[in-house]
Amino acid sequence: MKKSAFYRILLCLIFSSFCFNSTLAQNATxxxxxxxxxxxxxxxxxxxxxxxxxxxxxxxxxxxxxxxxxxxxxxxxxxxxxxxxxxxxxxxxxxxxxxxxxxxxxSPAITKLNEVSITTTTKGAKEIVEETLKKKSSIYNNNNTLMTAFYRETIKKRRRNASLSEAVVKIHKQPYNNLRNDHIELIKARKNTDYSKLDTLALKLQGGPFSNLYTDIIKYPEFIFTAEDIPLYTFSFGNSTKINNRQIYVINFKQKEDNGKPLYYGKLYIDAGTLALTNAVYSLNVSNKELSSQMYVRKKPRKVDVYPTEATYRVNYRTTNGKWHYAYSNISLTFKVNWKGKLFNNTYTLNSEMAITDWEIHDAKLAKIRSKLIRPSTILSEKASGFSDPRFWGAYNIIEPEKSIESAIKKIQKQLKRT
Known part of the structure; x- marks a missing residue:
C-alpha cells in the first residue's frame, strides 16, 4: 500500500441514509x-x-x-x-x-537529575531513532499472532456526539520481521448515527480499525518515517522518564523549517536498554490547508470546503516475555467544514481508538473464513449490525466509555426501548 493511500482512507464525506438493528449476547463465566x-x-x-x-x-x-x-x-x-x-x-x-x-x-517514578540530561549515550537522537526502526527483527514479536481488539469510533459536531461505532475484531498480526500486511476480521459491531446533527452531511471514517493499526510505526514506518523523509526532520533529546523502572529516552522530532509539505511533530519514547519504541505521541503539521486537506478528504460535495485543523496520534506498545507488540492507539482529527454561500462554519471531531485485549500465537497465516475479513477501504458503520444493551459484548473486554459517550449510549438505549 502506498503512503498516500493511508492518508486518504481516513475521512470520507458523503450523503447517506441510516438504519439499525438490535442484537443480544450470551452470558459467560x-x-x-x-x-x-x-x-x-x-x-x-x-x-x-x-x-x-x-x-x-x-x-x-x-x-x-x-x-x-x-x-x-x-x-x-x-x-x-x-x-x-x-x-x-x-x-x-x-x-x-x-x-x-x-x-x-x-506513584510517580523518581528520575535522577543525572539521568535526565542523557549522559548515558554517545549516540545522537537521530541515530537512536534510526536504530529503533531497524530493531523489528530482534525485539518484536515475530510469530503469527491472533489478537482480539476493541475498537471505538466517534464523530462529534462541536461538542455533541453525532455518531458512535464500536466493534470487536480479530487482528491477524503478521510477524514484525516480514513485509506482509496485517488482516482484520470483524467479530461483533454496533453503531448509531444521528444525521440530524450532521446537517445532512455524513462524515465517515474509511478504513475503520485499519487506520489505528497503521499507527504501528514499527510495522508500518512508511506512513511517517520513510528513508526519504527522515532527513526532513530535526531530532533532539527531551527529559528522560521511566516505565516499569526502566529508563526511557524521550526524543522530540519536527520537520525542518525549509520544507513546506505537511509532516509530523511529536515525541518518541524509546527504551534506553533495548532501543524498543514503547510509546509515540505525534501530530500532523496542518498549517498548509490545501495540502493537508488532500491527505485526508477522499470524497465531498462540490459546494463544501473541508480542511483539518488538528490531527493527533498516539500508539502504545507492550512487552511480553521480552518481546514487544502493538497494544493501543488513538487518533483524533478535527475538521472545519465550510458550505459555500453560508455564513457559519461547522467543526467536526473524529476520534478512533483501538486496544488489544487478548492475543495468542496462531499457526494459521490467515482467517479461514475470508468473508469475515474487512478491507482497508471498509466503512465500519456500514458493516455494523446495530446498537444494543451492555450485554451485547458478553465476555469481550472493551474500553470503558468516557462520560459523554456513556451519556450517548444511555440515550440510544432509551430510544431503542421506545421503539
Missing part, C-alpha cells in the same frame, strides 16, 4: 471489575494506563477519565493484575484485595 487509576500525589486520573491480568494476555486500558472495566475469567480470580503507566512505578495488585469501583493509586 467471568467477573467484571470496574475501577479508576489516579496519581497518588495529585489525585488526577491517569489516561491510557495499561492493566494486564498476570499470567495471561488479557488486558485493557483506562479511558480519558482514568476509568476501566476489566472482564476477568473466573479461573483468574485468585491471581493478580499489573498496572503500569509511563512515568510511574509499576504496581501489582491481588484481585481478591480490590473492591469494585476502587481508586487505584500509582
Amino acid at each position: 467471568f467477573t467484571e471489575l470496574e475501577g479508576k487509576v489516579i496519581d497518588s500525589d495529585t489525585k488526577t486520573p491517569l489516561v491510557f494506563t495499561d492493566i494486564v491480568i498476570n499470567d495471561s494476555n488479557i488486558s485493557t486500558v483506562t479511558n480519558s477519565d482514568g476509568d476501566f472495566l476489566l472482564k476477568i475469567p473466573n479461573t483468574f480470580l485468585e491471581g493478580s493484575i499489573t498496572i503500569s503507566h509511563l512515568g510511574y512505578k509499576k504496581r501489582e495488585v491481588k484481585l481478591s484485595s480490590i473492591k469494585n469501583h476502587e481508586k487505584i493509586l500509582l
Whole structure:
C-alpha cells in the first residue's frame, strides 16, 4: 500500500441514509471489575494506563477519565493484575484485595537529575531513532499472532456526539520481521448515527480499525518515517522518564523549517536498554490547508470546503516475555467544514481508538473464513449490525466509555426501548 493511500482512507464525506438493528449476547463465566487509576500525589486520573491480568494476555486500558472495566475469567480470580503507566512505578495488585469501583493509586517514578540530561549515550537522537526502526527483527514479536481488539469510533459536531461505532475484531498480526500486511476480521459491531446533527452531511471514517493499526510505526514506518523523509526532520533529546523502572529516552522530532509539505511533530519514547519504541505521541503539521486537506478528504460535495485543523496520534506498545507488540492507539482529527454561500462554519471531531485485549500465537497465516475479513477501504458503520444493551459484548473486554459517550449510549438505549 502506498503512503498516500493511508492518508486518504481516513475521512470520507458523503450523503447517506441510516438504519439499525438490535442484537443480544450470551452470558459467560467471568467477573467484571470496574475501577479508576489516579496519581497518588495529585489525585488526577491517569489516561491510557495499561492493566494486564498476570499470567495471561488479557488486558485493557483506562479511558480519558482514568476509568476501566476489566472482564476477568473466573479461573483468574485468585491471581493478580499489573498496572503500569509511563512515568510511574509499576504496581501489582491481588484481585481478591480490590473492591469494585476502587481508586487505584500509582506513584510517580523518581528520575535522577543525572539521568535526565542523557549522559548515558554517545549516540545522537537521530541515530537512536534510526536504530529503533531497524530493531523489528530482534525485539518484536515475530510469530503469527491472533489478537482480539476493541475498537471505538466517534464523530462529534462541536461538542455533541453525532455518531458512535464500536466493534470487536480479530487482528491477524503478521510477524514484525516480514513485509506482509496485517488482516482484520470483524467479530461483533454496533453503531448509531444521528444525521440530524450532521446537517445532512455524513462524515465517515474509511478504513475503520485499519487506520489505528497503521499507527504501528514499527510495522508500518512508511506512513511517517520513510528513508526519504527522515532527513526532513530535526531530532533532539527531551527529559528522560521511566516505565516499569526502566529508563526511557524521550526524543522530540519536527520537520525542518525549509520544507513546506505537511509532516509530523511529536515525541518518541524509546527504551534506553533495548532501543524498543514503547510509546509515540505525534501530530500532523496542518498549517498548509490545501495540502493537508488532500491527505485526508477522499470524497465531498462540490459546494463544501473541508480542511483539518488538528490531527493527533498516539500508539502504545507492550512487552511480553521480552518481546514487544502493538497494544493501543488513538487518533483524533478535527475538521472545519465550510458550505459555500453560508455564513457559519461547522467543526467536526473524529476520534478512533483501538486496544488489544487478548492475543495468542496462531499457526494459521490467515482467517479461514475470508468473508469475515474487512478491507482497508471498509466503512465500519456500514458493516455494523446495530446498537444494543451492555450485554451485547458478553465476555469481550472493551474500553470503558468516557462520560459523554456513556451519556450517548444511555440515550440510544432509551430510544431503542421506545421503539
